[in-house]
Amino acid sequence: MKTLDAIAAELQGYDPQALPAPMVDAFLARLVQPVAGVDEIGIADALGRVLADDVVSPVSVPPHDNSAMDGYAFDGGQLKAGAPLSLQVVGTALAGKAWQGKVATGQALKIMTGAVMPAGLDTVVPQEFTRPAAEGRIEIPADVVRPGDNRRLAGEDLMAGRPALLRGERLGPAACGLLASLGLPTVRVVRRPRVAYFSTGDEILSLGEPPREGAVYDSNRYTVRGLLARLGCEVIDLGVVRDEPALLEQAFRTAAAQADAIITSGGVSVGEADFTKAMMRQLGDVAFWRIAMRPGRPMAVGRIGDAVLFGLPGNPVAVMVTFLAFVRPALLRMMGCRDTAPPPLLRARSLEAMRKKPGRTEYQRGIVSTGPDGGLQVRTTGNQGSGVLSSMVQANGLIVLHHAQGSVAAGDTVDVMMFEGVA
Template sequence: MLPLETAREFVLDRCAARKLERVAVADALGLVTASEIVCSEDIPQFANTAMDGFAVRSADVADAPCELRVVETIAAGHAPQVTVGPGEASRIMTGATIPPGADAVVMVERTSMAKPAGTAAGGADNPETVRVEVGVPPGNHVRHAGDDLQAGAHVFGVGTELTAGHLGVLCSLGMTEVEVFGRPRVGVLSTGDELVDDGSPLQPGQIRDSNRRTLLALAHRADVDCVDLGLVRDDPDAIEAAILTGVDTCDAIVTSGGVSMGDFDYVKAVLNRIGDMRWMQVAIKPAKPLAFGTVGDVPVFGLPGNPVSSMVSFELFARPGLRSMMGHPDPIRATVGATAAEDLPRRVDGKTHFMRVLATPKNGGIEVRSAGGQGSHMLWAMANANALAVVPDSDGVRAGESVDVLLLD
């Protein structure tokens, strides 16, 4: 049996990052930068206020409480028209430009209107006056130009996965497109006369095709474009036609079933004829059998047919391979430490076991317990799991002991 690391290295070596593309920022979520992003302008571009309040000269309020004449109201998006002179203030709204002459902002909660316009002798020509209750230092509640980013600054390097926050930064820089590694188009195929997917009553020997929908969903969660290549009967010509259609239209193909050693399977026969495939037995449970290779230059992942094995194999091999194609510098999901809340038993068999568990936060750490049956056919327990406990070859993990886990959700 091959060690997991050896099998995965074989996969990753053949899943090179795809060609570079320029995509709209709106479509770049989950993609990886292919070039460095450098700030072209100061962010923010102008000094503005972090609070609703009054823009003042800090020297004028050093002996607060005091009263200042209000010379202007400045809303966000509007340029100030008046310079703040001695004994003066401008009413200002959050995000608005600090007016000339002012060097600080007093939040509105620390002020009160001493004299609304037109209420004293002089009528409507009498200006508004604000009473400032506290003194403030220069720069109080002022966001200076370049406070977040300065022109010429490094923003994001090559290999950055773009999250919602990253996209917001790109928009703040005025970017409408970004250079990224392309999003792979991944085709998912099911084969077998025993499979049905039309909801009809099962006939003797038939099973419902759950793997295709599951793998399409897992691929979607991996941020790739998914193509349903359908359910194909056990006919070599039909299988070859479906695979070649996938090769012509997709960047990678995922199949399930027919990869065990000694199996006679039409998919295996076809892939051996048209592809450069390697059929492996990996020292893990579930998901021991794995087929991987290329048809032309298109990677083909042949995953096991048992539902849980198919999902675990996708997590350990297909997902890292697809992420590598997307330019992720660290395509393999990292493990985190956890504590077993109950015994996680297993037997010595020369394999690393990936046990389906429920992970929950507790006392600043993570606690895990079994999600149910551990058979490779027990899809319900896998659906309930949100993590895989990585249990090395042993008799298991005892309650209270540490165990590494892969967090799936």
């Protein structure tokens, strides 16, 4: 297990007092390791979980050649360019049972979607492309199908004995359906990381407490809980911890004993009058950063015991931004996920000018929509103060203005990070 100093030595230009946002991800990639432990669970409970092993297909999917259409199956070798084809219909093949007869030259078999293709037949003409003819015959007009059309080949989706899904795959709805198509009732997945979370500060009220002057209700705990739950972590909520050394020490020790990761909000800014930073230093190997970003400049990272620590700012918007930009990719790595990159950025045309100085990454709350030309366009939500949580509700993504980027003029193209689809 590397110390923070050893990790820092690997990063050229590392400066904890002016840390570029991309270097945060590089640091956390070295700090955070996948958890140990595997669960075997039912497919119905596998959504969002990460595969612990490669899944090798025990069967071919589909298991046999079958029809992709309702229509008529026949030997496509009888087709001649520019000429119609007349065929005698000799039976009907239904999905779920193999047709037992034989189809000779000059004959066709009425067939339903998914029905097994009998031996010697390789082409299906859709029913609507045919014309009825006398005495149980059909006529296929010239050039409406080619040999091999509308036939699904055995194993064209998955072949028996080959990997269907790879270790580290985070299972989405399609992957769960694919596992079910293999007839697998259970799957081995990496156990869910346990993440302990608490807010700090004497000014923080828990829900149910009466209002008092100078105090605010704790929104961060519920924001972070939602982000963690959507990611698929097991959340340990330790509530609000007052700014008292004994209480903070107890909370950190409890969190480190129970969890793989600890997330706090508040108490990491320069000049804070509380004891949070001092307790982090006392109990663990912790670095305190000033990240060249807005919002969310202060952040603490490190370890307390075997648990990885993420000390986030106290402002509600800064909590969400730092989580999405840095903590989410780190926790995906902890989950054993193969793809731990930050969410992909889309390109959108800015509907307004935005002032920015090079030298820091800015995340502006944005409303992305489709423009008259069919391309994406984006405008800000207005007030970008880091305490304006309502702006995150109005937004459907973040406008990402990169470290070296300057001011943006209306009409310029910018990067946006969408909220939906970010698990």
